[in-house]
Amino acid sequence: MAGIQPTSGIPARVPPVTGSVAGPQDKSAGKAGFADLLRNYVDKVDQDQRASAFAIQDLVSGKTDDVLPVVQAVAKADLSFKLLIGVRNKVIEAYKQTMNMQV
Amino acid sequence: MGVDGISSGTVDIAISGLRAQRLRMDVIANNIANVHTRQTDGGKPYRRRGVVLGARGTDEILGGVQILRIAEDIASPFKKVRDPGDPSADKDGFVLMSNVELPREMIELVTASRAYQANAAVLKRHQDSINTTLELLR
Numbered sequence: 735m736a737g738i739q740p741t742s743g744i745p746a747r748v749p750p751v752t753g754s755v756a757g758p759q760d761k762s763a764g765k766a767g768f769a770d771l772l773r774n775y776v777d778k779v780d781q782d783q784r785a786s787a788f789a790i791q792d793l794v795s796g797k798t799d800d801v802l803p804v805v806q807a808v809a810k811a812d813l814s815f816k817l818l819i820g821v822r823n824k825v826i827e828a829y830k831q832t833m834n835m836q837v
Numbered sequence: 838m839g840v841d842g843i844s845s846g847t848v849d850i851a852i853s854g855l856r857a858q859r860l861r862m863d864v865i866a867n868n869i870a871n872v873h874t875r876q877t878d879g880g881k882p883y884r885r886r887g888v889v890l891g892a893r894g895t896d897e898i899l900g901g902v903q904i905l906r907i908a909e910d911i912a913s914p915f916k917k918v919r920d921p922g923d924p925s926a927d928k929d930g931f932v933l934m935s936n937v938e939l940p941r942e943m944i945e946l947v948t949a950s951r952a953y954q955a956n957a958a959v960l961k962r963h964q965d966s967i968n969t970t971l972e973l974l975r
Binding site for chain 2: 824
């Protein structure tokens, strides 16, 4: 049982907050970071979608008769798109909640 | 891992398994089709073939399965059948037949198609579990 670590032994994923609260320059950096993150993510999903479209095109046009790459590309595109939809719904929900907040 | 984590990994591994098993079925089909082939390009009867599969990736990275090569079965001998009426018979009336044995090929076919189904089931289950996880977002 030497391999099992006690619960307290699991390292914390979130680094502990030390020092003062982040200044404005950190905030702007965080904003750009999130925008970039989102853009990269949407690009990635778009890539998957295009890959699946190309795979289907290749199959239908007779360029290849192998159906497995189509399955692979479509499965990937489907999963990443579903995650994107989930994240989008969550973001919009958060926005609505913020806008409906009583001030 | 990022976004890739949700869509690659299991999908790629399952697809590699599907591809390997489909090639096995192709080779089995070829064996069965050539069960009575007495002459190939080399002049010898057809030798049954098998697929050699290997694991892809390292100890830490899971890469699924890869097709190493299609190998001829040189271990089992050609069958010698007496058929003096055959044009390819030797002076004693014996004909060399391919070393394909149908019962064995049928068993291989069953295992290959079952393994194909298993890989497809893995893919489906993976999609289901991702969907289950995404339900939690709602």
